[in-house]
Amino acid sequence: MADSDPPAEIKAAYTPGTISLDPEDPVWHNAPETTIIFSRRLNEVGARTTFLPDEVRQAKVKAAHNGTDIFFFYQWNAASENNSVGDYPIFADAFAMEIPLFTEESPLWMGAMDKPVNIIFWRADLPAPENIVAGGMGTPQTSPDAASRNIRHYQKWENGTWSLVITRPMAAASENQVSFARGRSYRIAFANWKGGAYAERGGHKIVSEWQALSIE
Amino acid sequence: MPVQKQVRMVADLNKCLGCHTCTMACKTMWTDRNKGQMHMYWNNVETQPGQGYPKNWETLGGWFNTKDKNSIPLPGINESYGTPWEYNYGEVLKTNGGDAPASVLIPNPKPLGGSAYASNWDEDVGDGKFPNSYYFYLPRICNHCSDPPCVDACPRQAVYKRKEDGIVLVDQKRCRGYRYCIKGCPYKKIYYNPEEKISQKCIFCYPRIEQHKGNLCATQCVGRIHHVGFADDTASSVYKLVNTWKVALRLHPEFKTDPNVFYIPPLSPPAYTQTGKLTENQRIPVEMLAKLFGDTAEQSFDERVGRIREIFSTILSEREKVASGRSSELIDILIPHSEADRIQV
Numbered sequence: 256m257a258d259s260d261p262p263a264e265i266k267a268a269y270t271p272g273t274i275s276l277d278p279e280d281p282v283w284h285n286a287p288e289t290t291i292i293f294s295r296r297l298n299e300v301g302a303r304t305t306f307l308p309d310e311v312r313q314a315k316v317k318a319a320h321n322g323t324d325i326f327f328f329y330q331w332n333a334a335s336e337n338n339s340v341g342d343y344p345i346f347a348d349a350f351a352m353e354i355p356l357f358t359e360e361s362p363l364w365m366g367a368m369d370k371p372v373n374i375i376f377w378r379a380d381l382p383a384p385e386n387i388v389a390g391g392m393g394t395p396q397t398s399p400d401a402a403s404r405n406i407r408h409y410q411k412w413e414n415g416t417w418s419l420v421i422t423r424p425m426a427a428a429s430e431n432q433v434s435f436a437r438g439r440s441y442r443i444a445f446a447n448w449k450g451g452a453y454a455e456r457g458g459h460k461i462v463s464e465w466q467a468l469s470i471e
Numbered sequence: 472m473p474v475q476k477q478v479r480m481v482a483d484l485n486k487c488l489g490c491h492t493c494t495m496a497c498k499t500m501w502t503d504r505n506k507g508q509m510h511m512y513w514n515n516v517e518t519q520p521g522q523g524y525p526k527n528w529e530t531l532g533g534w535f536n537t538k539d540k541n542s543i544p545l546p547g548i549n550e551s552y553g554t555p556w557e558y559n560y561g562e563v564l565k566t567n568g569g570d571a572p573a574s575v576l577i578p579n580p581k582p583l584g585g586s587a588y589a590s591n592w593d594e595d596v597g598d599g600k601f602p603n604s605y606y607f608y609l610p611r612i613c614n615h616c617s618d619p620p621c622v623d624a625c626p627r628q629a630v631y632k633r634k635e636d637g638i639v640l641v642d643q644k645r646c647r648g649y650r651y652c653i654k655g656c657p658y659k660k661i662y663y664n665p666e667e668k669i670s671q672k673c674i675f676c677y678p679r680i681e682q683h684k685g686n687l688c689a690t691q692c693v694g695r696i697h698h699v700g701f702a703d704d705t706a707s708s709v710y711k712l713v714n715t716w717k718v719a720l721r722l723h724p725e726f727k728t729d730p731n732v733f734y735i736p737p738l739s740p741p742a743y744t745q746t747g748k749l750t751e752n753q754r755i756p757v758e759m760l761a762k763l764f765g766d767t768a769e770q771s772f773d774e775r776v777g778r779i780r781e782i783f784s785t786i787l788s789e790r791e792k793v794a795s796g797r798s799s800e801l802i803d804i805l806i807p808h809s810e811a812d813r814i815q816v
Contacts, residue, residue: 301540301624301651340648341665344545380668393627457626457649 262466263289265443267318267325267435269471274321276409278418283328286317293447293461297364302459312447312461314350320425320470325435327352329419329445336412337450338379346456348412349378349448350419354433354441354468356388363444363465365389373433375406375421379450384408384421388431392458398431425470435470443468477617477637477702477731478675478816479709480686481719482610483805484737485786486694489608491516491591493688493697497612500687501674507666509555510548512590513673514688516610520598520759523609524590525551525659533657534620535727543654548665553588556580598759602747605754607737609763610696612688613660613673614722614730615639621672624655630670636701637731638675646670657726685814695807700815702731707815708804709733716801718782720764720775727768735805736760736779738786753783 266287274282293312314331329350337348355361356371366372366389374387374395386403389395398404405428409420425435433441445463448455455461493514502508517523525531525546532543546552560566562573582589597606619639621630629645630652632638641652641661646669653661653670661672676686684690689697700707705714712719712735719733739754761775770778789799807813 299626299651301534301543301654340668342548343551343650343653343663343665344547395627457647457651 262442262464263291263316265289265316265318265466265468267320267468267470269437270319270321272321274319274324274326274422276326276407276420276422278328278409278411278420282319282326283317286319286328289316289466290314291316291445291463291466293445293463295363295462295464297458297460297462299457299459302454302457314445314447316445318468320435320437322437323425324422325425325470326420326422329417329421331417331447332415333412333417333449334415335451336379336417338412340378340380340450344454346448346450346454347378347380348417348450349376349446349456349460350417351376351387351446352421353444353446356433359442361442363462365392365395367391368394373431375423377408377410377419377421378448379410379412379417386431398429400429400431402428403431437470440467440469442466474617474632474634474637476635478615478680479700479702479713479731479733480612480689481698481709481712481733481735483696483698483735484607484609485735485805486696487516487608487610487737488694489516489518489594490693492691492693493610494590496687496691497673500676502671504557507664508662508671510552510590511662511664511671513660513662513671514610514612515590516608517591518594518597518606519609519763520606521593521596524592524611526588526592527551528659529723531657531659532654533726533728534624534655535618536657536725540654545650545653545663546659550586551588553582553590553592554580556582556589599754603742603754605739605756607739607755609722609734610688611658611660611722612686612732613639613675614658614728614732615673615675617729617731618727620655620657620726620728621652621661624651625649626651633677636675636677636680638677638680639672640674640677641670641672643667643669643671657723657728658730680816683816685810685816689814690810695813698804698807698813704815708807708813709815711800711804716785716804718785718801720766720778720782722763724765724768724770729768734764735786736764736782738783757783 291314317328353374356373361370361372368390371390377384384406386398387395406423427434442465446460448460497514502511515524556578558576599605629642648668698708700709741749742752742754765775789801792799793802
């Protein structure tokens with residue numbers, strides 16, 4: 256996707272009632288699916304560049320909410336399941352979503368000091384996704400407050416595909432979280448890391464352009 | 472970033488007897504048998520020549536001495552450090568009273584096969600042909616380098632060098648376990664904790680240094696081989712050994728990190744000829760020592776050989792002085808009578 260391409264529209268439709276973490280939950284049956292292209296990469300010094308230059312990496316995204324909790328459903332291809340960081344050369348698959356914390360002007364690359372971003376970071380070996388705030392490259396910090404540990408998830412790798420459901424109360428639990436309000440639209444970007452022999456971690460990742468998330 | 476003070480250590484390899492008390496002092500104090508830290512020896516003693524710990528660390532590369540940083544491998548626990556094992560102490564030692572159910576200590580898991588490895592695995596193997604076999608012991612901690620490659624390698628400033636004493640630390644809260652620091656360190660003195668999922672390393676016992684006490688590897692050493700002090704303290708024994716008497720060298724200065732741990736290269740008994748006569752040459756070839764030790768990154772191999780010969784000549788002539796009843800400042804420093812004689816922090 257070139258810089259000039261319009262951002263993809265991700266619509267979080269309003270569905271009253273309980274939504275479960277199950278990827279088979281009926282809420283996903285009619286939810287529109289958006290394909291995100293990971294088009295940008297930073298070559299971190301010392302990182303192994305095993306990816307192919309013409310590699311096309313993408314993820315399928317769905318979103319839904321019930322007025323109190325918002326759900327995101329991600330699926331992407333991964334030839335192998337890398338869910339451990341249990342030895343020096345072993346790295347785990349990871350996925351992240353980034354949303355400007357309080358100004359839409361936040362730069363894509365981890366925000367800036369006065370324009371921070373809120374990140375939900377999932378890694379296959381972690382017990383739960385992390386709430387992160389960043390104000391520029393090298394600054395991401397997992398929110399230390401207990402209130403920000405309100406992100407739940409479901410993960411499964413099967414037949415070369417990762418399925419990941421992430422949910423969080425729509426209202427921010429702390430100043431370290433973005434509030435999702437009905438009728439509003441947000442900038443949202445995604446990042447993907449291949450673990451295993453790819454050894455992607457930190458800045459060594461593949462990133463999408465800013466996309467648009469609208470909350471019905 | 473310039474530091475206000477830089478702590479330094481000199482280890483006199485002539486006095487290291489390979490007892491590993493430094494290693495065990497460090498191990499029990501900081502890493503013990505904690506899960507994820509079993510394979511960690513912030514201080515280790517290895518036989519040289521030898522493969523060292525982790526295995527073949529000298530060839531793995533580092534941030535400033537490897538052209539293609541991407542190509543620097545990360546050592547694996549089982550292959551490069553060896554699968555940590557435990558012994559059946561409970562069965563052999565009658566710790567619970569009564570008769571011991573087992574009479575022999577057995578490691579579990581058993582280190583078996585060609586890939587078996589551990590810290591100090593090739594102890595006393597050394598090199599050379601009988602009757603000129605040789606080896607010596609090399610205790611190693613983090614070098615707390617003046618130009619630390621681990622600090623440079625970390626993309627999120629989790630590794631830092633303290634201004635007040637030059638000690639290099641990994642901020643355990645900033646670290647995300649990316650392991651670039653491990654790639655960066657050519658001495659492989661940063662370890663990865665797969666339980667905590669972060670990197671950990673020698674902290675030069677900074678809580679003790681802050682109280683003007685020596686680090687534990689130094690204070691517990693039965694051979695009293697270590698001298699610890701600050702680089703700019705002209706009254707300290709480290710200053711006198713490094714700067715005044717110039718008898719201490721850096722380990723692999725060609726790695727370009729400006730390490731702050733120095734070594735006095737080991738003298739050795741004379742080598743024999745094939746017919747069994749003693750020669751003028753030392754048993755440990757000076758060329759072997761010159762591959763390890765030198766003053767600076769720029770120094771040539773021949774210059775290193777020359778420096779080691781010069782150091783040996785200095786030590787031998789000062790010893791001769793003392794043997795003939797005169798006094799020598801150098802020998803007085805090398806034979807410390809109290810902790811205060813060798814630790815000035």
